[in-house]
Amino acid sequence: MRPSSSFNAQVYALVRCIPPGKVLSYGRVAEMLGVPHGAREVGWALSALKQARNEPPVPWHRVLNAQGRISIKGSPEAALEQRLRLEAEGVVFDEHDTLDMSRYQWNPSPPELAALLQRIRAETSGRD
DNA sequence: CAATTGACTTGAT
């Protein structure tokens, strides 16, 4: 579990930067972290979150699939919780339980993102 | 070490 633990930490750090009422897709998170095809890894990192203590709390509910739909499998309760948390932040799902990604997806400006990534990398480089 | 699985994505039917 060596190499990816640092990746997980980066995922958590980045997800913590998503503003309330905004969301990110798994693939987008992976892409931002420099792993273009690491969408499933991001899902893995987040699923591991429920057993690993996370402080400060990671707003895992702000991450869903590229279609704008909740993608939690095997736990309807968790899926419902995710939806409720999002709606509590003002996000509105349409009649197909889908949300408009073009509207809700978080799009930081390139310089802002670069600075963010730099800080995240500094944060997660030493610890493990 | 091979097969299976999963909070994914994309492109073809």
Add this chain to the structure above:
DNA sequence: TATCAAGCCAATT
């Protein structure tokens, strides 16, 4: 617009 199949990558069995 809805389904299917094939990639992808780490963790588990």
